[in-house]
Structure formats: C-alpha cells, structure tokens
Amino acid sequence: MRYDGEPLHTVLRSASKEVVIGHDQRFCLIGERINPTGRRLFQEQLRAGDLSAVERDVRAQVEGGADVLDINMGVPLTDEPALLDQAIRLVQSLTDLPVCIDSSVVEALEAGLAAYEGKALVNSVTAEDERLAAILPLVKQHGAAVIALPNDEDEIPMDADKRLALTGKIITVATEEYGIPRADLVIDPLAMPIGADTATSLVTFETMRRIRDEYGVNMSCGASNTSFGMPDRHTLGAAWLPMAMSAGLTSAIMDVRTPEIVAAVKAADVFLNHDDWGMAWIAAHRAKAAAPA
Amino acid sequence: MTPEEILQGLYDETLIGNAPRVLELTEEGLGLDMAPQTLLFDALIPSLEEVGARFERGDFFVPEMLIAGRAMAGAMERLRPLLAETGVETIGKFLMGTVKGDVHDIGKNLVDIMLEGAGFEVVDLGVQVAPERFVAAIEEHQPDIVGFSAFLTTTMPMFKANMNALEKAGIRDSVIVMVGGAPVTQEYADAVGADGYAADASATVKKAKALLHERRAKVPA
Numbered sequence: 001m002r003y004d005g006e007p008l009h010t011v012l013r014s015a016s017k018e019v020v021i022g023h024d025q026r027f028c029l030i031g032e033r034i035n036p037t038g039r040r041l042f043q044e045q046l047r048a049g050d051l052s053a054v055e056r057d058v059r060a061q062v063e064g065g066a067d068v069l070d071i072n073m074g075v076p077l078t079d080e081p082a083l084l085d086q087a088i089r090l091v092q093s094l095t096d097l098p099v100c101i102d103s104s105v106v107e108a109l110e111a112g113l114a115a116y117e118g119k120a121l122v123n124s125v126t127a128e129d130e131r132l133a134a135i136l137p138l139v140k141q142h143g144a145a146v147i148a149l150p151n152d153e154d155e156i157p158m159d160a161d162k163r164l165a166l167t168g169k170i171i172t173v174a175t176e177e178y179g180i181p182r183a184d185l186v187i188d189p190l191a192m193p194i195g196a197d198t199a200t201s202l203v204t205f206e207t208m209r210r211i212r213d214e215y216g217v218n219m220s221c222g223a224s225n226t227s228f229g230m231p232d233r234h235t236l237g238a239a240w241l242p243m244a245m246s247a248g249l250t251s252a253i254m255d256v257r258t259p260e261i262v263a264a265v266k267a268a269d270v271f272l273n274h275d276d277w278g279m280a281w282i283a284a285h286r287a288k289a290a291a292p293a
Numbered sequence: 294m295t296p297e298e299i300l301q302g303l304y305d306e307t308l309i310g311n312a313p314r315v316l317e318l319t320e321e322g323l324g325l326d327m328a329p330q331t332l333l334f335d336a337l338i339p340s341l342e343e344v345g346a347r348f349e350r351g352d353f354f355v356p357e358m359l360i361a362g363r364a365m366a367g368a369m370e371r372l373r374p375l376l377a378e379t380g381v382e383t384i385g386k387f388l389m390g391t392v393k394g395d396v397h398d399i400g401k402n403l404v405d406i407m408l409e410g411a412g413f414e415v416v417d418l419g420v421q422v423a424p425e426r427f428v429a430a431i432e433e434h435q436p437d438i439v440g441f442s443a444f445l446t447t448t449m450p451m452f453k454a455n456m457n458a459l460e461k462a463g464i465r466d467s468v469i470v471m472v473g474g475a476p477v478t479q480e481y482a483d484a485v486g487a488d489g490y491a492a493d494a495s496a497t498v499k500k501a502k503a504l505l506h507e508r509r510a511k512v513p514a
Binding site for chain 1: 355356396397398402403420446447448449477481
C-alpha cells in the first residue's frame with residue numbers, strides 16, 4: 001500500500017495565529033516544558049495554585065523558537081481539569097502560539113478543549129478501544145487535531161509491523177466511525193530511550209518511513225525521551241531529530257530552549273527542501289547578527 | 294587462575310557488562326570448587342553495588358547499569374539452582390508489576406535488573422497486572438516486597454485499588470509495598486499508604502534494602 005494523495009496538512013490555530021504541520025512543511029517544534037512531571041518545585045507551586053513558572057516557561061520557549069506549546073498539568077492529587085483550564089487561559093493570554101493539550105485524563109482534555117480558543121492539538125489517544133471511544137468524540141466535537149499512539153491494551157509494540165497495524169486501526173476508526181479528517185490525525189511513532197535498548201531508534205525510524213509512505217499522515221513524538229539516561233543529551237537530541245525528520249517525522253514535542261537542538265532542526269529543514277532557498281535559515285542568521293550581544 | 298583472580302575478574306567484568314566473560318569466569322570458579330555464594334557475595338553483588346554507586350554519582354549511565362545487570366543475571370541463572378541446593382537464601386523476594394491499564398515497562402525492567410543485581414529474587418508479573426493478580430501472586434510467591442509501577446497519572450490510582458485488594462484479602466501486613474513510576478511522588482506514595490517510594494532503579498534497591506532491614510528488625514524471625 002502506498003499513500004499517493006496530496007500532502008496532508010494538520011492546521012492548528014490560536015485566536016490569531018495558524019501553524020501548519022506537513023511532510024512538505026518546515027518542522028513543527030512543540031515546546032515540552034510546561035509539564036510538571038519530574039519537576040518537584042513546579043508541582044508544589046501548581047498544587048498551591050502558583051502558575052508563575054508557566055509564565056517563565058512560555059517566555060523561554062517562545063524565545064527559543066517554539067511553534068506550538070504543549071501544556072501538561074498532570075500533578076497527582078490535584079484537580080487536573082481545573083488546573084489545565086487555568087493554564088490554557090494563562091498561556092493564551094501570554095502568547096499567540098497554538099497549544100497542544102496534554103493529558104491522559106479525559107475530563108482534563110475536555111476542560112482544556114472547552115477553555116481553548118482556536119484549533120488545538122490533543123495529546124493523546126491510543127489504539128485502545130476504550131480510549132478511542134472516550135477521546136475521539138471530544139476531538140470531533142471541538143474540531144481539534146489529535147496525536148495518536150499505536151499501542152493497545154496488551155503492549156507497547158517493539159516492532160514496526162505491529163505499530164503500522166495499529167496506526168491503520170486508528171486511522172480507520174477515527175475517519176470512518178467519527179468523521180475526523182485524516183489530516184487531523186498525527187501519529188506518534190513511539191520514540192523510546194536508547195539507553196534501555198540500543199536498537200530502538202532503528203525501529204522508530206522504520207516506523208516513521210512506513211507511516212509516511214503507506215499512510216501519508218503527519219507524525220509527532222516526544223523527542224527528549226530518546227536520550228533519557230545518557231550523558232550530553234543535547235548533542236544526542238541534535239543528531240536524532242534530523243535523522244527522524246529524514247525518516248518522515250513532521251513535528252516533535254521537544255526541548256526548544258536548547259539552541260543547539262533547535263538549530264539542528266532548522267538546518268535539517270534546509271536540506272530536506274522544506275525551507276525554500278534557505279530563506280528562513282538566512283533570516284534567522286541575520287536576526288542573530290543584528291541582535292545585541 | 295586462582296580463586297582471588299576469579300573473584301577480581303568477576304567483579305571487573307561485571308562492572309563493564311561483559312556478559313560472556315562473566316559466565317566463563319563463573320564456570321571457572323565452579324570448576325575450582327569455589328562456593329556459589331562466594332562468587333555471588335564476594336564478587337557479583339559488590340560489583341553491582343559499585344555500579345549503583347557510580348550511577349548515583351552521575352559517573353555511570355543507564356546503558357552501563359543495564360549491561361552490568363544483564364551480565365550478573367547471566368551468572369545468576371547458572372548459580373541460582375546451586376544456591377538453592379546449598380540452602381543459601383537470597384536477600385529477599387521482590388514481586389513486581391505494572392498496574393492494570395498501563396503497558397509501560399522500561400523503567401520497571403531497569404528496576405528488576407538492579408534488584409537482581411543486589412541479590413533479590415525478582416518475580417515480574419509484566420504489564421496490565423490487575424489487583425486480583427497481585428493478590429494471587431503474593432499468596433503464591435510469598436514475597437517480602439511487592440512493587441507497583443505506573444507511568445500515567447490515569448493509572449496511578451490503581452495503586453490504591455491494589456492496596457484495597459491486599460487489605461480485603463487480609464495480606465496487607467504480610468508484605469512491604471513499594472510504588473514507583475515517572476509521575477509518582479513521595480506524597481502520592483504516602484497518600485495511597487505505600488511503605489516506600491523511590492525515584493529511580495538505584496534508589497529502589499537502597500529503599501528496598503532499608504525497608505527489609507526495618508521489617509526484620511521489628512519482626513523476630
């Protein structure tokens with residue numbers, strides 16, 4: 001099977017700005033930082049209703065070159081829907097970047113979608129029947145786009161065949177049962193830590209190539225995950241992302257505060273002919289040269 | 294090779310994760326009539342302890358921990374039946390599983406490896422382990438410690454469901470309960486009534502040993 005239609009465009013919007021994800025587009029950088037997982041101080045602040053760290057994280061990521069901001073408020077023992085509602089309103093008051101609403105709690109996704117002005121990216125659904133049935137109606141109702149992970153009730157597949165099969169299932173269910181446009185489905189090819197399995201990225205790259213060639217849909221994944229447990233994670237991130245991009249990855253939830261990683265992505269855009277004549281690259285160079293030291 | 298050289302070799306080769314060499318040295322040691330518990334307690338376990346210490350200092354990284362653990366696990370496969378014959382006890386039995394609704398296992402598997410490295414006997418029930426399966430496995434295996442792993446904020450509440458199932462089966466006090474996983478915190482562990490929490494594989498080993506020590510000090514054998 002081979003996808004031979006037009007390039008699919010996943011269009012995300014805030015109230016005033018539009019971002020397009022596509023295989024013929026520049027890579028979409030989704031800032032990962034507004035996430036309390038593993039950040040003890042941030043968790044305590046959120047539990048106390050203090051969202052000042054969000055303001056800092058928004059600023060740093062906008063400056064770093066984010067196209068979209070992921071917002072996760074997964075703090076144990078809190079009212080996650082209420083926190084997410086609050087965080088989304090706050091982020092929208094600070095920036096015009098579109099938002100990726102990140103939660104595994106259905107009620108939180110619901111609250112986030114209700115609070116958001118524009119067309120959001122929902123992060124995420126899996127190929128589990130229960131999750132598809134709970135989340136896809138929300139995605140449809142709000143006209144959002146959604147990141148979908150090809151794992152099911154049994155396992156996170158470690159081979160590309162199973163990931164492809166579950167991707168097929170997700171696309172069929174979402175488009176045929178819920179009427180969600182194929183362009184609004186963003187598949188996560190599942191990037192795993194290289195430190196735990198030395199061949200894992202090869203499987204992920206194969207998955208990406210085949211999803212691009214067979215289904216044509218857009219893709220996003222958590223890129224920082226790949227370097228977990230390794231030293232010098234910035235250099236690994238700066239190598240992994242261009243390799244993934246060349247295998248078909250169109251977007252990533254990633255560390256946009258590290259210039260080395262962002263520059264590697266922008267450079268890959270040039271070589272993949274997604275930056276026409278390198279004009280964005282040149283403009284960025286000029287802006288940097290003009291900025292006060 | 295002398296027994297001393299065998300022990301030193303086992304220690305060094307385990308430290309760098311050279312699994313084939315560790316297995317060879319284990320065979321050589323056994324060939325020299327060295328006691329399996331000598332190989333375990335005077336070389337393998339100290340080596341894995343050093344791996345844990347280096348990891349905590351930031352000198353060792355996840356893959357180094359993993360291959361060292363695998364090297365030791367290979368030797369343990371050979372030694373375990375011999376140790377059982379001689380009546381040598383492991384330092385404790387650890388029952389492990391990812392909670393129902395959750396299929397994540399990378400972190401859990403790392404914890405398994407480090408626990409085995411520390412001399413624990415680990416029984417891993419895999420992923421999607423329902424409360425009643427934990428209960429049945431505790432009754433079957435009689436572990437010292439049971440570990441619940443969860444990777445999602447949506448599956449963490451299964452800790453409480455598991456605790457309730459243990460209570461209901463009347464086995465809560467027969468086992469130490471530890472919880473862990475990316476979103477889990479000490480506060481959350483306390484809230485569900487777990488006995489212990491650790492943030493990573495190396496910390497889990499330390500915590501598990503400390504909890505066992507505490508328990509054994511309290512309960513006369």
